[in-house]
Amino acid sequence: MESLMGVHPGELQWIDFFTSHEGLHLLYEQAQTRRVPRQEGWYDLSTHFPWIGMRTADPRGAHAEFFRGIRNPIAVKIGPGMGAGKLQETIEVLHPDDEPGRLTLIHRFGADSIARFLPPLIEAARATGKTVLWCCDPMHGNTHATADGTKTRNFEEILSEIDQAFDIHAACGNRLGRHPHRGDWGRRDGVPGRARGCAKRT
Numbered sequence: 001m002e003s004l005m006g007v008h009p010g011e012l013q014w015i016d017f018f019t020s021h022e023g024l025h026l027l028y029e030q031a032q033t034r035r036v037p038r039q040e041g042w043y044d045l046s047t048h049f050p051w052i053g054m055r056t057a058d059p060r061g062a063h064a065e066f067f068r069g070i071r072n073p074i075a076v077k078i079g080p081g082m083g084a085g086k087l088q089e090t091i092e093v094l095h096p097d098d099e100p101g102r103l104t105l106i107h108r109f110g111a112d113s114i115a116r117f118l119p120p121l122i123e124a125a126r127a128t129g130k131t132v133l134w135c136c137d138p139m140h141g142n143t144h145a146t147a148d149g150t151k152t153r154n155f156e157e158i159l160s161e162i163d164q165a166f167d168i169h170a171a172c173g174n175r176l177g178r179h180p181h182r183g184d185w186g187r188r189d190g191v192p193g194r195a196r197g198c199a200k201r202t
Contacts, residue, residue: 018048018049019047019048019049020047020048020049020050020051020075021046021047021050021051022050022051022052022053022077023044023046023047023050023051023052023063023066023067024053024055024056024063026062026063026066028046029044029046029050029066030066032044032045032046033045033070039071040071041070041071042069042070042071043070043071043072044070044072047072048072048073049072049073049074049075050067050070050072050074050075051074051075051076051077051104051106052064052067052074052075052076052077053077054077054078054079054081054082054108057076057077057078057082057090059086059089059090059092059093059094060089060093064090064093064094067094068093068094073101073102073103073104074094074102074103074104075103075104075105075106075135076090076094076103076104076105076106077106077107077108077137078105078106078107078108078121079107079108079109079117079141080109080113080117082121084120084121084123084124085124087105087121087124087125088124088125088127088128091103091125091128091130091132092128092130095130095132098129098130098131100131101133103130103132103133104132104133104134104135105121105125105132105133105134105135106135106136106137107121107134107135107136107137107165108136108137108138108139108140108141109141109161110141110142110157110161111138111141111142111157111158111160111161111164113141114141114161114164114165114168115164115168118165118168119168119171119172122134122168122169122172122174123172126172134169134174136161136162136165138157138158138159138161138162138165139153139158141161142154142157142158142161
């Protein structure tokens with residue numbers, strides 16, 4: 001017996017894929033939130049990995065309250081407006097049990113700003129004693145508008161922010177993974193550097 005697509009059922013294979021989006025519209029997210037079999041707590045079933053955007057990243061706001069109550073792995077976008085104190089409060093609200101993989105911090109500063117803003121936030125997160133995952137969004141901080149208002153981005157700036165992110169994290173003692181372009185651990189020209197503002201680890 002063949003399926004409608006001409007493929008025998010025994011030949012079908014399952015493909016695992018995962019989705020992520022900003023949990024901006026809380027009424028939509030709440031409507032998709034359920035208890036699931038064989039799991040404790042509530043899950044936002046609109047996506048596997050919801051995140052809080054910079055516009056709603058208030059640790060005392062409604063979005064943090066909703067995200068605090070779901071069991072999904074979650075993320076928060078952080079940018080130049082996220083000070084050290086606010087970041088620490090956000091981590092305490094969303095990540096009280098220090099559950100591995102629970103909280104990801106997605107930083108987006110732009111190539112011209114990442115070296116100034118990221119190191120103190122890394123140190124602030126470390127000071128909480130909680131383990132977080134770090135992710136670089138090199139797109140949204142490097143947006144420019146053309147004369148007619150069209151949004152565009154410069155590839156060199158995108159690549160620069162990624163390069164700097166690896167260097168800064170490595171200098172601050174974070175191991176992000178193998179650099180896809182240089183093949184090292186955040187070193188430039190084979191010489192380890194230390195980003196300005198990072199406390200030297202002992």
